Amino acid sequence: MNPFQPIGRLAFAFLGTLGRIVVFTGLALSHIIRPPFYFRIIGRHMLEIGYYSLPVVGLTAIFAGMVIALQSFTGFARFNAEGAIANVVALSITRELAPVLTGLMVSGRIGAAIAAEIGTMRVTEQVDALTTLSTNPFKYLVAPRILAGMTMLPLLVFVADIIGILGGYIVGVYQLDFNPANYLQNTYDFISALDIVSGLVKASVFGFIVTLMGCYHGYYSKGGAQGVGQATTNAVVSASILILLFNYILTGIFFAANV
Amino acid sequence: MSEPEIKIRMRDVTKRFGAKVILDNFNLDVRASESLVVIGGSGVGKSVMLKCILGILTPESGSITVDGIEVANAGSAEHEAVNAKVGMLFQGAALFDSMTIAENVAFSVTARKPVSAKIAREIALMKLSMVGLKRSVADLYPSELSGGMKKRAGLARAIAADPEILFFDEPTTGLDPLMGDIINDLIVHCVEQTGATALTITHDMHSARKIADRIAMIYQGKIVWIGDTAEIDSAANPLVDQFIHGRTDGPIQMAVRR
Ligand SMILES: Nc1ncnc2c1ncn2[C@@H]1O[C@H](COP(=O)(O)OP(=O)(O)OP(=O)(O)O)[C@@H](O)[C@H]1O
Ligand SMILES: [Mg+2]
Numbered sequence: 001m002n003p004f005q006p007i008g009r010l011a012f013a014f015l016g017t018l019g020r021i022v023v024f025t026g027l028a029l030s031h032i033i034r035p036p037f038y039f040r041i042i043g044r045h046m047l048e049i050g051y052y053s054l055p056v057v058g059l060t061a062i063f064a065g066m067v068i069a070l071q072s073f074t075g076f077a078r079f080n081a082e083g084a085i086a087n088v089v090a091l092s093i094t095r096e097l098a099p100v101l102t103g104l105m106v107s108g109r110i111g112a113a114i115a116a117e118i119g120t121m122r123v124t125e126q127v128d129a130l131t132t133l134s135t136n137p138f139k140y141l142v143a144p145r146i147l148a149g150m151t152m153l154p155l156l157v158f159v160a161d162i163i164g165i166l167g168g169y170i171v172g173v174y175q176l177d178f179n180p181a182n183y184l185q186n187t188y189d190f191i192s193a194l195d196i197v198s199g200l201v202k203a204s205v206f207g208f209i210v211t212l213m214g215c216y217h218g219y220y221s222k223g224g225a226q227g228v229g230q231a232t233t234n235a236v237v238s239a240s241i242l243i244l245l246f247n248y249i250l251t252g253i254f255f256a257a258n259v
Numbered sequence: 260m261s262e263p264e265i266k267i268r269m270r271d272v273t274k275r276f277g278a279k280v281i282l283d284n285f286n287l288d289v290r291a292s293e294s295l296v297v298i299g300g301s302g303v304g305k306s307v308m309l310k311c312i313l314g315i316l317t318p319e320s321g322s323i324t325v326d327g328i329e330v331a332n333a334g335s336a337e338h339e340a341v342n343a344k345v346g347m348l349f350q351g352a353a354l355f356d357s358m359t360i361a362e363n364v365a366f367s368v369t370a371r372k373p374v375s376a377k378i379a380r381e382i383a384l385m386k387l388s389m390v391g392l393k394r395s396v397a398d399l400y401p402s403e404l405s406g407g408m409k410k411r412a413g414l415a416r417a418i419a420a421d422p423e424i425l426f427f428d429e430p431t432t433g434l435d436p437l438m439g440d441i442i443n444d445l446i447v448h449c450v451e452q453t454g455a456t457a458l459t460i461t462h463d464m465h466s467a468r469k470i471a472d473r474i475a476m477i478y479q480g481k482i483v484w485i486g487d488t489a490e491i492d493s494a495a496n497p498l499v500d501q502f503i504h505g506r507t508d509g510p511i512q513m514a515v516r517r
Contacts, residue, residue: 121355128315129353133370133416134343136335 024216028146031138042144049110049207050152054159056109057102061160064097065089065167073176082176086186089168094195095255098160100247103206106153107239111214114145115235118218119228127219142215146208153207154200161196198254205250206243213239264291266424266456267312272321272331274307281307282318283480294450294457296467296488298502299477300511305460306350308477309426313347314338325424343371346422350429350460352413354401360387360412361397367419386415391441407433414442418449425449427459431466443469464503476502478511 072088118141121127130137165187172178214235221231267289274282281304289295299305310316312323314330314337323331325341346367354363364383368374374382387397390411401409410433417425430446431439443466450457450470461467467474468488475485476499484496491503501509 117357124356125349125351125353126355128310128313129347129349129355131315131338132313132342132345132347133367134339135366135370136339 020220021216024219025212027138028142028212028215031136031143032147034139036139038140038144041140042147045145045148046152049106049148049211050155053106053109053152053156056105057156057160058163060101060105061093061098061164062167062170064101065093065164065169066171068092068097068164069168069171069176073171082178083182083186085172085176085178086168086183087190089172090165090187090191091195093164093168094161094191094199095251096199096247098157098164099199099202099206100243102153102157102160102203103210103243103247104240106149106156106207107210107213107236107243110149111210111235111239112232114211114214115218115221115232116228118142118215119221119231122219122221123224123227137219142219145215146211149207149211150204151207153203153210157199157203158196161199194254198250201254202247202250205246209242209246210239213242263293265289266291266326267458268322268324269308269312270322272311272318272323274304274311274316274318280480282311285321285481287475287482287485289456289458290473291456292450292454293472294446294459294470296459296461296471296474297477298461298464298467298474300502301462303477304480305477306428309347309428309458309460313342313345313426344422345424345426346417346420347426348410348413348417348428348430350432352401352409354409354412354416356401359398359400360392360404363401363412364416364419367416371420382419383415386419387412389418389445390415391438407435407438410434411438411442414445418445421453421455423453423455425455425457425459427457427461429460429462431461431463439463439466440469442466446470 068089069085072085073082076082076084076088118127121130121141127137127141130140169180169183169187172183173180217231217235217238218228221227265288267287269285269287272282272285273280274285285308287297287308297305297308307316311318312325312330314333318331321331322329326344328337328341330337330341354360355366358366361380361383364386365376365379368379368382369376384394384397388394392408392411392415396404396408396412401412404412410430414427414430417427425446427446430442434442446457446459447470449455457470459467459470468491471488473485474488474491475482476496477483478498484494484499486494491499494500497510501511
């Protein structure tokens, strides 16, 4: 047997998948911008993604903020630079932790649910039934979810920013005995609009990735319950990896010039 | 007599899954306003045939026209134009399980006609009563229904928008004989009263005789016999003869080992 054969086959499979994702994304985007719009359905998904994810995202953010404050204290105390803690918490939460952790949590919560729901609809012929009822599945199933993801993730991340900084404040003031007013002043002085905006832009991209991967894997799932399970796993794994990849790329774009 | 108008024309349609050929240079004409029933053994490709017409599956070769519009290998615009005329009952009903039964049926109305939600619901309730589903069922979800009830709800959804073409994939399977006959009457009614063209798949010969103007039989990827319903008993075709009498010995090879 030719030893390059499996490698070639893998490469072809990869390119095939990549092509399908590109086509799927193009179709999804074209349906997002063209009417008719299903406003009620968009609203329902916004509620599901935005509102019902708040507890999970809030808990994640508060612990992230707390642990950053603790960790940077142990580090900075060696250089007598404890004053920089508020700064470090604010920067790392708004630029990195809030968007990435929110993206990952939402991919587990929403990406998986989307893949399971559309996947079940696919294997029980409900997606086919939609087309026969003169309703485009991209318009009805995919576009509203992606729109809701792209708009709701920034909102969630904004909330996570506030709660994360609050977590740092709690540890800083009640455990490390900082002066509350000084801590807040430090946070306020150091944080810039770019820190927050870059985090929100990342969030929107992550919302796109999570919902797109959920829809894509659900849409192409096949083979009954097992296939749906596989689609769910693939949706979460691929979304998580893409989030980390795009986080790196976007950080590069935003902060390459002014570190 | 003039040539009857052809609503759906399938010519040399070939559909395979991998190496397995399901439809093999398949030809079929469905005349306008007729009720054609397709019979054939389990797994011969009856559902695949319907899905090819609807554009859910794409045949490898051949031509399928609906009202003169080519749909095999066509773009989404052609499929949308054809789907707008078609009401389809899926073999597994394929009800949307995030919606109630009434919403399912009303969806079919609002997707095609500019009517208010209230009127769509009224139409839905009327269609549900036509398939023998009580009002109390209307606000249940599909998971709360029995198999036969789902089938009837699917039927109500298929006929809700009064489409000119009706596809029924095994409409009476899973129903008791009395309910089966109500559904048979309903299909006859749809064809006779509204002038719709109906293409029905069934294994149920009683139902086939009752609703069909013509009957066609599929075997090994082709139509092996087609003729008026009255002629089926005198059909000099051993395949048809074996099928309608349900004999295990004959030219149809059953893939079972004894
Ligand atoms: N999506 C698919 N992928 C692969 N094979 C398929 C697919 N759909 C159908 N088949 C195969 O095509 C053949 C015909 O299937 P089809 O569903 O049309 O049968 P049928 O005539 O409707 O049978 P039944 O009366 O049992 O419903 C079967 O052998 C099935 O295995
Ligand atoms: Mg079938």
